[in-house]
Amino acid sequence: MATSMTMIQALRSAMDIMLERDNNVVIYGQDVGYFGGVFRCTEGLQAKYGKSRVFDAPISEGGIVGTAVGMAAYGLRPVVEIQFADYFYPASDQIVSEAARLRYRSAGEFTASMTIRMPCGGGIYGGQTHSQSPEALFTHVCGLRTVMPSNPYDAKGLLIAAIENDDPVIFLEPKRLYNGPFDGHHDRPVVPWSTHRMSQVPEGYYTVPLESASVFRSGADLTVITYGTMVFVSEAAAHETGIDAEIIDLRSIWPLDLETIVNSVKKTGRCVVVHEATRTSGFGAELASLVQEHCFYHLEAPIERVTGWDTPYPHAQEWAYFPGPDRVGAAFRRAMEA
Amino acid sequence: MRSKPDQTTTLTLHVPEPTGRPGQETDFSYLYLAKAGTVRRPEIDVAPADTADLSTTLIRVLDDDGNALGPWAPKISDELLRRGMLAMLKTRVFDTRMVIAQRQKKMSFYMQSLGEEAIGSAHALALQEGDMCFPTYRQQSILMARNVPMVELICQLLSNERDPLKGRQLPVLYSVRKAGFFTISGNLATQFVQAVGWAMASAIKGDSKIASGWIGDGSTAESDFNTALTFAHVYRAPVVLNVVNNQWAISTFQSFAGGESTTFAARGVGSGIASLRVDGNDFLAVYAASQWAAERARSNLGPTLIEWVTYRAGPHSTSDDPSRYRPADDWAHYPLGDPIARIKRHLIKLGIWSEQEHEQTQKQLEAEVIAAQKEAERYGTLANGHIPSDASMFEDVYKEMPPHLREQLRQLQS
Numbered sequence: 094m095a096t097s098m099t100m101i102q103a104l105r106s107a108m109d110i111m112l113e114r115d116n117n118v119v120i121y122g123q124d125v126g127y128f129g130g131v132f133r134c135t136e137g138l139q140a141k142y143g144k145s146r147v148f149d150a151p152i153s154e155g156g157i158v159g160t161a162v163g164m165a166a167y168g169l170r171p172v173v174e175i176q177f178a179d180y181f182y183p184a185s186d187q188i189v190s191e192a193a194r195l196r197y198r199s200a201g202e203f204t205a206s207m208t209i210r211m212p213c214g215g216g217i218y219g220g221q222t223h224s225q226s227p228e229a230l231f232t233h234v235c236g237l238r239t240v241m242p243s244n245p246y247d248a249k250g251l252l253i254a255a256i257e258n259d260d261p262v263i264f265l266e267p268k269r270l271y272n273g274p275f276d277g278h279h280d281r282p283v284v285p286w287s288t289h290r291m292s293q294v295p296e297g298y299y300t301v302p303l304e305s306a307s308v309f310r311s312g313a314d315l316t317v318i319t320y321g322t323m324v325f326v327s328e329a330a331a332h333e334t335g336i337d338a339e340i341i342d343l344r345s346i347w348p349l350d351l352e353t354i355v356n357s358v359k360k361t362g363r364c365v366v367v368h369e370a371t372r373t374s375g376f377g378a379e380l381a382s383l384v385q386e387h388c389f390y391h392l393e394a395p396i397e398r399v400t401g402w403d404t405p406y407p408h409a410q411e412w413a414y415f416p417g418p419d420r421v422g423a424a425f426r427r428a429m430e431a
Numbered sequence: 432m433r434s435k436p437d438q439t440t441t442l443t444l445h446v447p448e449p450t451g452r453p454g455q456e457t458d459f460s461y462l463y464l465a466k467a468g469t470v471r472r473p474e475i476d477v478a479p480a481d482t483a484d485l486s487t488t489l490i491r492v493l494d495d496d497g498n499a500l501g502p503w504a505p506k507i508s509d510e511l512l513r514r515g516m517l518a519m520l521k522t523r524v525f526d527t528r529m530v531i532a533q534r535q536k537k538m539s540f541y542m543q544s545l546g547e548e549a550i551g552s553a554h555a556l557a558l559q560e561g562d563m564c565f566p567t568y569r570q571q572s573i574l575m576a577r578n579v580p581m582v583e584l585i586c587q588l589l590s591n592e593r594d595p596l597k598g599r600q601l602p603v604l605y606s607v608r609k610a611g612f613f614t615i616s617g618n619l620a621t622q623f624v625q626a627v628g629w630a631m632a633s634a635i636k637g638d639s640k641i642a643s644g645w646i647g648d649g650s651t652a653e654s655d656f657n658t659a660l661t662f663a664h665v666y667r668a669p670v671v672l673n674v675v676n677n678q679w680a681i682s683t684f685q686s687f688a689g690g691e692s693t694t695f696a697a698r699g700v701g702s703g704i705a706s707l708r709v710d711g712n713d714f715l716a717v718y719a720a721s722q723w724a725a726e727r728a729r730s731n732l733g734p735t736l737i738e739w740v741t742y743r744a745g746p747h748s749t750s751d752d753p754s755r756y757r758p759a760d761d762w763a764h765y766p767l768g769d770p771i772a773r774i775k776r777h778l779i780k781l782g783i784w785s786e787q788e789h790e791q792t793q794k795q796l797e798a799e800v801i802a803a804q805k806e807a808e809r810y811g812t813l814a815n816g817h818i819p820s821d822a823s824m825f826e827d828v829y830k831e832m833p834p835h836l837r838e839q840l841r842q843l844q845s
Contacts, residue, residue, distance in 0.1 A: 119635060145635050151665055156624055156658040163565075163628025163642070166613065169635065183654070190618040191625070197827045199606040199614035200596045204830070236828050259830040304833070348833040 098294040099286045101271050103245035104134045104210075107252035108172060110298050112142045115170060118256060120147045122157055122174030122210075131176060132212060132271060154184035158209060162191050165205045165261075172256055178213035178265060179222040185230075192261040193236030205261045208252070213241070214267040214322055214369055215401075216275060216415050220408040226321075226370035226401070231263045232347035232379065238303060239346040241265040243324040244274070244291035247344055250301030258303060265346075267321040275322055276329035277417035306350035308357070312339035315363035315428050318354055318380050320346060323367040323416065330421035336429055338365075346376060354380075355387045362393040363428045367421055372400040394431030397424040447686035451758045459766050462740065463487055463694060463708070467494040468501025472719075475727040479664075479705045486696035486706040489740060492715040495768075497776030505719040509783045511556060515714055516778060517792065518552040518576035519771050524796040525571070525581065526745075528804065529588060533749045537812050538588045540602045544569045546712070546744030546762060547677060549770035552576045553717035554643065554673065557725055558611070564643045565613045565626035567650070568603050569675065577610040581800060585807035590818055593810040597826075598819040620646055620653035623672065627663045630670035630728070641669040641728040649680020651695055652688045660702040660736070669728035671721065672699065672736040675711065677743035682756040699736030711739030712770040715777070740767065 098106065111118045120135060126149035129136030139147040150157050154175055161171040175181045181188070192205040215224030231239040238260050242248035248266070255262040269275050273285045286292035309324050314337040317327045324342045331338040339357050343349055358364050364384050366377040381396045399416045407414055451457025465488045472490075473481065492504050526543040533541040544551070551572030555564070564573055574584060586593040588602040596606060606614035613622060613629075626644030633640045646656060651674060663670050674695045678685050688695075699706030705727065709720045717739065724735035744762040746753050758764075778784030811817020825832060825840045832840075 119632075151661050153658050153661060155654060156662050159621060159624030159655060159658065160628030160631055160662055162621075163625035163630075164632040164635075166625065167563075167629045167632035167636075169632045186618055186655075187621060187624070190616060191621050194616075195614065196830070198596065198600055198604070198616070199608070200599065201827050202595075202606050202608040203614050238829075348829075348835060351834065 095293040095295050097287045097292045098245045098249075099272050099292070100242070100245045100248045100266070101132060101134050103249040103294050104252055104266065105136060105138070106294065106296070107249040107256070108135065108138060109141070111172070111253060111256045112138065112146055114298065117168060117170045118146070118172060119164065119169055120172045121150045123150055123152055123176050125149060125174050130174065132268065135174070154180055154182070155187055158184040158187040158192065161207050162187060162195065162205050165207045166195070166203045170206050170256060172208045172210065175209060175211045177223050178211035178227050179225045181211055181227065188237070189234050193234045197236060204259060206259045208255045208262045208264050210264045210266060212268040213265040214269050215406055215411070216269040216277070216279070216322060218408060218411055219406070221405045224406040226368065228265060228346050229370060229374060229376045232376050236261065238262045238348065239265065240303060240344065241267065241321045241346055242344060243267065243270060243309075243321055243342050244289070245286055245294050246291045247301050247307070249294050250299050251303070251344060253298065254300040254303050257300070265321070269322045274325045277326040277415065278329065279412055301344065303345045304348050304350050306344055306353040307342045308339060308353065309342040310338065310340040312337040312361070314338060314361060315365060315425060316341060316354070316357040316361045317365050317367055318343065318384070319367040320344065321369065323369060326416065326418050326421055327367050329418040330425055333418055334422040334425050336425045338425060351383065351387070354384065358384050358388040359391045362391050364388070364392070365397040365399060365421070365424050365428055367399045367416060369401050369416065371403050372398060373403050375400055394428045397428050399424045447684065447691050449684035449686070449757065451761060453754055453756065453758060455758055457758055457761055457764060459764065462766065463489060464766060465489040465491060467491040467498075468504070470501070470503065472502035472723070475723060475730060476732050477705055479700060479703050482705045482707065483700050486700045486708055486738070487694050489708055489710055490716050490720055491710040491713050492719060493713045493773050493777055497773070497780045499715055499777060503716055503719040505715055505722060507715070507718060509781070512778060512781075513783065514576070515552050515556055515718070516774055516784065518556070518572060519548040519714070519774065520793055521575045521796050522548045522552065522572040523771065524793060525575065525800050528797070528800045530749060532588070532804065536814055537808070538602050539813060540749055541588065542568050542603050542748045543745040544571055546769065547675060547741050548572045549714040549717050549774065550673070550675060550711045550739045550741060553714045554721040557718050557721035558641070558643060561611065561640045562643060562725070563611045563613060563629055563640065564645065565622035565629070566615060566645045567619075567622070567647055567675075568615055569647065570645055571603070574605065574607060574610060574612060577612070579607050579610045579612070581803035582806050585804055586810055589807055589812045591807065591811035591813070592817050592819060593807070594819060597823045599824070619650040620655035623659040624655045624662065626672070627659050627668045627670050630663070630668040631666050634666070634669055639729060641671065641725060643671045643673060645673045645675065647680060648674065648676040648678065648685040648690060648695060649683060649688050651698070660699065660704060663734040664703045667733040669731065670734045671724040671728060672704070672734060674736065674738045675741060676738050677741050679743045679747070679757070681747045681751060694738055696736060696738035704734050704736045706736040706738070708738045708740060710767055711741030712767040712773060714770060714774040742767065
């Protein structure tokens, strides 16, 4: 049976189901236990499963991830939360040097089957430390999987798949999409998820496989490769420019579904990469490079990148920074004119 | 003379300095020492705050004549004592032989534990089957106490075709799950937090196993040290947190890790963790303190921090020359002596060991190590190119090899 859920409810449902199905799943992080999380994603879980399964943690990202690595080595399946992606940096050493490499360096003797949830992304007047999109800092690390959903259905299915996966998964949640889809038109009223088709979420267990992209909107003119909030921004840009863009929601950022990308670009001959993160050495560079390698003889135009500027995320200049539908649409036109 | 408050003072930066540099003699009076048998032994359910005195003194059992004194003298069978002696000797003989092999370029790198053999040996013997140690690169004595085959270890050191870690890791960074020896990382202090997490997991599952985390004096300056103490205290994790204070972190004296005018054990008390400061060169004290802490953890009474006071007798690694930063004869002056010499005196006094047996055992161990080395070298060395396959380089990055790695493997092989 499907119910309309927000992304918050869908994520909570995923954790609820996995706590129920697997006794080795434990959930912890700052304010995650009694209070249910600053974004309500874990509300009610401690009351339902007890304090030894769902609990509050000290304000120590390195400690949260480091203890999770130890728990995973024991055989648990921890799902930990970093309150904002902007605050994962103190845990970098445990993520990069430990979680990502545990299986490799021990030749499989010890593994880190764990999920690190992090609310990410801007568009909420979050300023410098509540808006960042650090996915490229994870995709560069061998041994990690990096995942980002764009809607409640995928959020639940991907999170269940991430928790079940035996590799460490960085699960990035665009907080701008927690309560409803957002197409970049900040001057219009916020739309709740209940009005959107992808808020229909099965109540029970299901998965959305990792390494599978979805064709969010099929089109013939150009291919947009994107993820997270930018899926909806790209959809708005397609609508407003009248350009028949095929929008690919990567869902799994790395390792990714190369086949879906290549098939699409070979069909359209044009490619625009869109992400909120800053441009230089952002994940868009890897995407552009992959498209260039695999689709060179099918390309009719240079690959465009629409991204955040190479600056820290500002507060007052939010909408000049955030790559909205106008900037994305302009890139569509350039790609079509080339 | 101190300046009066109304006088202007010129600020100066305090940069610690060891008392002994090359050509000088170290003044070891900075060590907080105590006589064997004089320090009290509390019940295992002692309140952490009530261990404050134990964190600034030194628990010792063996006196200079080899007598076991005081409340910490453990009840320990002759057989276990002999096993301890064997593990310590084996560790030292193994280290000596591997340094030679490194000098002969049979392996790229090695790290001795000379002078620290008692700590891992006695600690491992006080733990139980199934307990997990999270060691640094200088607890090879745990592997010896747990009888891990030397051939297996040497294959790792040689990165050869039988290397259990398939040539991926630097020598010495072993991983031996079956012996309760967690995979060693080059990144310092990370495992101290992981040990706490492992212990929390054991508690979450209602298990009876405990964890043992290891760190050196220098690495206590890493943030993961404080993190581990906080989490261990907050969740009352069944873990023993071992700080091996060997006075040196490569060339930096322990005062650079914050050891001046304080102890590392005192950090534990400040974090609400029962803490002991123990003579790390006293096999009996190490065994007794480890047993005390293990029992405390296993009884759900929480973590214990133990500072093991010892001395890094050898170079930091085969890439290090200590004569450039400390006196060449420093170890000879170190007040707590040599752990093997001290337990030997005790065993001889008990009548369960002799000079002759000591010599024989040492010779026998040397023969064993040489035989193990010969066997290991049959499976190749880094130098002769008999190493794990290049293709195996792509395995175990993920559980299943993703398409991009399959493609890179194809590129390598084409």
